[in-house]
Amino acid sequence: MTNIEIDGKQVSVPTGGTVMDGATQLGIYIPYFCYHKKLSIAANCRMCLVQVEKAPKPLPACSTPAVEGMKVSTHSAMAVASQKGQMEFLLINHPLDCPICDQGGECQLQDLAVGYGASASRYTEPKRVVVNKNLGPLISTDMTRCILCTRCVRFGQEIAGVMELGVAGRGEHAEILTFVDSTVDSELSGNMIDLCPVGALVSKPFRYSARTWELSRRKSVSPHCGLGSNLVVQIKLNRVMRVLPRENEEINECWLSDKDRFSYEGLNSEERLTTPMIKRDGQWQECDWHTALEFVANGLKAVQKQHGVQSIGALASPHSTLEELYLLQKLIRGLGSGNVDHRLRQSDFRSDSHLQGSPWLGMKIAEISQLKSALVIGSTLRKDHPLIAQRLRQAVKQGAHLNLINPVSDDLLTNVTNQAVVAPAAMAAMLAQILKAAAELKATKIPATLKDTVSSISVTDTARAIAASLIDNKPAAIFLGNLAQHHPQYADIHMLAQHIAQIAETSFGVLGEAANSVGAYLAGAVPGLGAVGIGGSSQVGANGNNASQMLGMSATPVAEPCRAFVLMNLEPEFDSYNPQQAMKTLAAAELVVMMSAYKKHVTSADYADVLLPIAPFTETSGTFINTEGRVQSFNGVVAPLGDARPAWKILRVLGNLLQLDGFDYETPEQVRAEIFLAGSDVSTQLSNRLGSFAVGEIGQVSEGLQRIGEVPIYQADPIVRRAESLQRTHDAMAPLAWMPGALLDRLGVQAGDMIKVKQGDGEALLPAARDDKLPANCVRVASAHPLTATLGAMFGEIMVERL
């Protein structure tokens, strides 16, 4: 610690700290533009000049190291004169266009000009004009306003991991731009808007739509990835106008992914369903709530009477709230069926009966930044969990090893220590290698159940290096990503990874795919997991079918197929593992009740019989339990659009209509109180341990071409699919059929040629694209996209034909 004095007050700054750090501790305000606590020091705006005793000239507080006994004055004549001088310089070339600038009212330059600027300018020369840049659909530019603080540049280099913006030109000709007319394509790009202290970078979707002082600010929680980023939702006239990060150092820090930030456009989509609708004689008719709910109740009763209760099933999105998921499973179980699930993209459920709790991250999100070694298995991490990728990037910068086992080799924009890019079918074998290597390195015995699996496997150098990395660098962690969770051998992968974690003594976690992936388990929105679930949900014992069985996607056929479905907050054509099969099952069903915020009857996927308009997260109160097991409740920030209603209310009324007990809630708090029985502790319900699951055959080599089907970042849930600006980004480009060059040659096609991709009895026409890093005989075709919804399973056999 270094003791210094600022404005007569003593403060101890951690060794290596600066005058700015000391001032922050003391609560002394020093004006600045370029300084940002999360970015490297640039010291270029010179606004934070302060007087330091014995220094002949004013020094920038942000970059001046605290030295024992240093005496600093932030308000002396010299300091104030320096600060005012810099403010004058910053203003001489800054346009006086605050009345038409979106930053007006939340502009650091405007604010500081009040305190440090003069009322009139001494500058009478012509002002500089800088040509605007097109940075893509999310960031709007007014580069004449730029004060060249370089926060956006440093953000790209240091946080996003890619330098998409840079400074070119010298002196007055210096300007911020991209490399030869490129756009800014980072999945974290929106943070540059927050960082810009002036109106040079502003939100394109929000531009000219409201003034900041007209907006109400409401707290909320992001419904997208498993992180549960904290949001400030800004509203005007009952409409969500903009979303900004709510700082939470333990979760999203001060950042937001673009998905979290710009998805709000989907809330105001033209496609919002605003009134209940019933399909009669193939025609959709609007109706009132009473009619719609009567229709649902009668329909369910009819199916129950005719086919038995086991033919009723419910499927919900893990982006739904805890309360919604809880009431849905309570309703289904109240009827007597155990068919309820939220894992539509999972394909391997063999380990279900071995689960000891809800799969979770296995550690605190904030601890990721402190890791010294990590192994990520099966994940398009940057697109699935942008801010977890960011945390790993920071850890790598501090010397951590990042090891990957993936069927794809997407650039994580950071240094990767060891990487095994293997075909999906070889992932489990790769893990077995690491397990063997780890056991050798630790001189431990491999568990007897795995001896046969591992004995014949020879260990590659990569596997040994990964094992060593995990053993030698602590803290270490192993994470299962979304691709692993969708993988047809998920149970084997999970079990092998668990054993590696045990032997290498690392943390072990599952990266929650959705905002409420953990909550969905705890709410009981899974079939037959009596042990899992807190409070009321754990009481229910009825075993049922999982999502795969209900939708007929499972290899093992079910005795009693589902004939009535209640679908909540999802679109099975995009949200299921095998949309082709799911669509067939739904088409054959007698009743499909769709609880959705969006219209379905105008799309080709017209499988529903009744549409119940539900409120998205901004229009209802609710709770998400994020991937680290953190319970985050939020309130609705605007009233439901049209006749839409919060899903918990709909389920409550439906429960009453079905004459089920325990559906007399008045408030969402009552639902929550029932879920979190007094004294219940979420953390005791979290576990990634599979009890005695026996790993299956892992050595099989699959015949033919294999599909790698990931979920594109802006196709992951119904809201983001309708966020117009995000849909115009580079990340939202139409799917291509990616293949290694050898495969393209064998097929006699070239990158760019349209080809026919077939799975089962569905096909899609897609342009071929070349990715030589893909494993041999693999074709990467994104799922969850309208252009590929006709195809089958996310993994498995696929056929490719030239036209």
Added chain:
Amino acid sequence: MTQLTQILLAGLNPSDPNDWRLRNYEQREGYTALRKILNEKIPPDAIIGEVKKSALRGRGGAGFPTGLKWSFMPKQYEGDKYLVCNSDEGEPGTFKDRDIMHHNPHSLIEGMAIGAYAMGIRTGYNYIHGEIWDTYERMEEAIDEARAAGLLGDNILGSGFSFQLYNHHGYGAYICGEETALLESLEGKKGQPRFKPPFPASFGLYGKPTTINNTETFASVPWIIRNGGEKFLQIGKPNNGGTKIFSVSGHVNKPGNYEVPMGTPFAKLLEMAGGMRGGRKLKACIPGGSSMPVLPGDIMMRTDMDYDSIAKAGSFLGSGAVIIMDDTTCMVKALERLSYFYYEESCGQCTPCREGTGWLYRVVHRIETGKGRIEDLDLLNNVADNIQGRTICALGDAAAMPVRAMIQHFRDEFIYHIEHKKCMV
């Protein structure tokens, strides 16, 4: 010029096109210092001690004591350390390093090798100004010669000491003469100064400890080792050891580089340069390159050419570029040209320089073109005040000092310009 002691240019015959070569250099006692050090295994500390004793001060402009700078290099540091020669001679009026490299390149190579030995460095870079292609090629040839002769590279002269030296050709940005901007440029980045601390001695090239000296500084080292620091000091004045090359330009009969002992009277230097062109009156002189304050002729005529004397007279020795202006010179025009230079060469990184240099230039330009206002003079001074001492690097000071000095010494001329919308001269 034989009447005065020379060190850097001693014995050179500019009419001999091969005089720069290794063979000729060795005939002028070249590489004897390096050989002596390696043969006798002179301890590095003794070399730094000798340089300290010589009172050699950095010839790039700041005049920092070289021996002291060398002693900052962490001795026990494991891993890479770098030696960098700043040959990015961009200061208007300065052309001495170009001539050293052109006519006596091996003096620089030997000086750097000695410095590397003294500081335990194995890799060096010579960053050469962008506009001088032939000099870059000359240095490349000279390094090849030295390498071929075993005077550079691995295991120099069988001593076990290795030193790799590379030339790097800049791209012509003035700011890259600032040592940390030079390092950035050398790393392949945009040439922009770094804020200090940390200083290059602890965080330099590629973040490693780095010592950066000017060409003339390094080139002085072999002589100091050959003849002793004491003797070098005696040539000059206390605290101002040795000789210095002055690049005399402007209104003189024989502009060029003149190497004279520190402390030589300005009048003597002017006489060596052939006196004033056309016998006109000396109006003003910038004694240390365009960044330094201008001094009126009468003050200069009473001043000696060394760091301390010129500082006392109100300017700085700087890089030793002596810009002579006679009584036909319009000082407003002269300042306009200087201000334009800094406006164009500001790197744009920090606010005061980026915004202030353009403001200064535009106001001076207005005065020059007859649109000046009397309050502009106070404005210029105040803007210069707001720049000076508030920037990341010294370019801000370099832009501000000429403005303040010009207005201080030639205020009447500026007022005349404003009132009569034309030159006084």
